[in-house]
Amino acid sequence: MRFNPELDAIKTYEAGKPIELVVREFGIAPEEVVKLASNENPLGPSPKALEAIRTAAPQAHRYPDDSMFELKGALSRRFGVPEESIIIGAGSDQILEFVSRAKLHREASVLMSRITFAMYEIYARQQGARVLRTPHWRHIPEEFVELMERERPEVVYLCTPNNPTGDATPKADVFRIIEAADPDTLVVVDGAYMEYAAAKDRSFAISPSEILAYPNALYLGTFSKAYGLGGMRVGYGIARPEIIRALMKMRPPFNITTLSLAAATAACGDDAFIERTMELHFNELERYEAFARAKGFETIESFTNFITWILPEGIDSTRLSDALLRRGVIVRNLAGYGLNAVRITVGTPRENDRLFAAVEEVLG
Ligand SMILES: *Cc1c(COP(=O)(O)O)cnc(C)c1O
Numbered sequence: 321m322r323f324n325p326e327l328d329a330i331k332t333y334e335a336g337k338p339i340e341l342v343v344r345e346f347g348i349a350p351e352e353v354v355k356l357a358s359n360e361n362p363l364g365p366s367p368k369a370l371e372a373i374r375t376a377a378p379q380a381h382r383y384p385d386d387s388m389f390e391l392k393g394a395l396s397r398r399f400g401v402p403e404e405s406i407i408i409g410a411g412s413d414q415i416l417e418f419v420s421r422a423k424l425h426r427e428a429s430v431l432m433s434r435i436t437f438a439m440y441e442i443y444a445r446q447q448g449a450r451v452l453r454t455p456h457w458r459h460i461p462e463e464f465v466e467l468m469e470r471e472r473p474e475v476v477y478l479c480t481p482n483n484p485t486g487d488a489t490p491k492a493d494v495f496r497i498i499e500a501a502d503p504d505t506l507v508v509v510d511g512a513y514m515e516y517a518a519a520k521d522r523s524f525a526i527s528p529s530e531i532l533a534y535p536n537a538l539y540l541g542t543f544s545k546a547y548g549l550g551g552m553r554v555g556y557g558i559a560r561p562e563i564i565r566a567l568m569k570m571r572p573p574f575n576i577t578t579l580s581l582a583a584a585t586a587a588c589g590d591d592a593f594i595e596r597t598m599e600l601h602f603n604e605l606e607r608y609e610a611f612a613r614a615k616g617f618e619t620i621e622s623f624t625n626f627i628t629w630i631l632p633e634g635i636d637s638t639r640l641s642d643a644l645l646r647r648g649v650i651v652r653n654l655a656g657y658g659l660n661a662v663r664i665t666v667g668t669p670r671e672n673d674r675l676f677a678a679v680e681e682v683l684g
Contacts, residue, residue: 326448333442337650348648354674356665357650359483359513359626361548363600363668365583366593369549372586373579384578391581394588395556399528404561407568410575412512412542412555417443418570419538419557423474423506424449431473433459435485435657437510440477449474457482459489465500475506480526481513481623484654484663488517488524488623495530498537506563507537513624515546519598520623528558535560545625546597547587552577554584601625604666611676615683626665628654635683637662643682649675 336357343350364370392403409415420443424430429450432440435457444451452471454463459478468476478497481488498507509531518525531539538559544550554576557567576584587593608627612619618630631637637660641653652663664675 326445330442330445333438334656336652337645339650342645342648342650346646346648353648353650354667354671355650356626356667356671356675357652357663358550359545359624359665360550361546361597361625362666362671363548363593363597365548365552366587366590368586368590368593369547369552369583372582373552376579376582379578382578383574384576384581386574388576388581391554391576391585391588394585395558398588399558401529401532401558402561405532405558405564407557407559407564407571408576409555409557409571410553410580411544412510412540412557413439414553414575415540415555415557415567416440416508416510418567419475419506419508420444420447420449421570422566428474429471430475430477431464431467431471432477433457433479433482435482435659436477436479437483437512438657440479444475457485458487459493459497461493461496461500464497468497468501468505472502473505475508476501477508477510479510479512480524481517483512483624484626484628484652484657486620486622486624486626486628486663488521491523491526494526498531498534501536503536505536507534508540509537510540512540512542512545514541515594516598516601516625517623519594520602524623531558532560535562538563543584543587546594547584547590548593548597549580549583549587552580552583554580600668601666604669604672607672607676608664608666611679615679626652626663628661628663630659630661633660636660640679640682644675644678647678647681649678651675 339353339355342353388408392406396403424447426448430444431452434453441451501507528539531537542555620628637653638655641651654661
C-alpha cells in the first residue's frame with residue numbers, strides 16, 4: 321500500500337521498554353523489574369492526584385469538561401498567567417504536534433540542538449518540513465542565531481533542561497535566542513524538567529510568565545515528570561493568546577480525560593509532593609555521580625531526574641543496556657543518538673542499589 325511519502329523519512333519513536341516486556345521475555349517477576357528508562361517519578365503519583373482520580377472515577381461515563389475550566393484556573397493561579405494564554409494537551413507531546421501542524425509545511429524548516437528530544441524531528445517530518453540542527457548538543461546562542469539568520473526556520477526548539485543529555489541552558493542564553501528570532505519564528509521552550517532545574521539552581525529556572533513577555537515564544541510544561549502523572553497524559557502550553565488561538569484549531573475535542581483533568585488539577589496544588597520528590601532525587605543523584613566517578617564514566621551535569629553516563633571506549637552502551645535488561649533493569653541506551661552513553665532515571669534508593677549492583681556484575 322502507498323502512504324504519504326513523508327513517512328519514508330520517519331523513524332518510529334522508540335519508547336522506554338515497559339516492565340511487561342521484561343517479564344515476558346526474561347521470565348522475571350514484575351516486582352523484581354527496575355524501570356529506570358522513562359524519567360518517571362519513582363515515588364509514584366502525587367497523593368493528592370491519586371485521591372482526585374478516585375473521586376472522579378464515578379463520572380467516567382460523562383464526557384470531560386472540554387473548557388478545562390478547573391485545570392486552566394489552577395495553572396493560571398500557579399504561574400500568574402491569564403487563562404486565554406493556556407492550552408492543555410494529552411501530554412506536552414500533543415502540544416508539540418499542534419505546533420508542528422500549525423506552523424510547518426513542505427517549504428518550512430525547524431531548528432534544534434544536535435542531540436535533543438526525538439519527537440521534535442518526527443512531528444516536523446510528518447509535515448514534510450526540513451530539520452536543521454546546531455553543531456553542538458548544548459544550546460549555544462551563537463550557533464542558533466547564525467542558523468536562524470541564514471535559514472529563517474518557522475519553529476525553533478529549546479529544550480531546557482535537555483533530554484537526553486540532562487544539561488540546562490542559562491536563562492540569559494534562552495532569552496538571547498528568543499530575542500534574535502524573527503517575529504514569525506515560533507520559539508518553543510520545552511520545560512519538561514524545569515521543576516528539577518528550579519530546585520537545583522534558580523538561575524536556570526525559566527517561568528512561563530517570563531516567556532509571555534515575548535510575542536513569538538511558547539512555554540511547554542508537563543505533569544509526566546516531577547508530578548508523577550506520566551500515565552495520565554497531561555501537559556500544557558503557555559503563550560500569548562494569538563498563538564494559543566492558532567494551536568486550539570488543531571485540538572481534537574475532549575483530548576484530556578475526566579480522570580486526567582482531576583489528577584492534574586489536584587497535583588498543581590501539591591507542593592509538598594514536589595518537595596519530597598526533589599529531596600529524594602538530589603540525594604540519590606549524588607550517589608550516581610559518585611558511582612560514575614569510581615567507574616571512570618564521564619557524566620554531564622544533570623538538571624533533570626535522570627543522569628547520562630558517557631561510557632569509556634571499552635564499554636559498549638548497547639551491550640551494557642542489553643545485559644542490564646536481562647537482569648531486570650531497564651535503562652535507556654543512547655546509541656541511536658550517536659552517543660556511546662546510557663540515560664538512567666534516578667529511582668528510589670532500593671532501585672538504585674539494584675542498578676549499581678547489576679552494573680558491577682556486568683562489568684565484572
Ligand atoms: C517527557 C518529555 C516531554 C513530554 O512528555 P508528555 O508525557 O508528553 O507530557 C516533552 N519534552 C521532553 C523533553 C520530555 O522529556
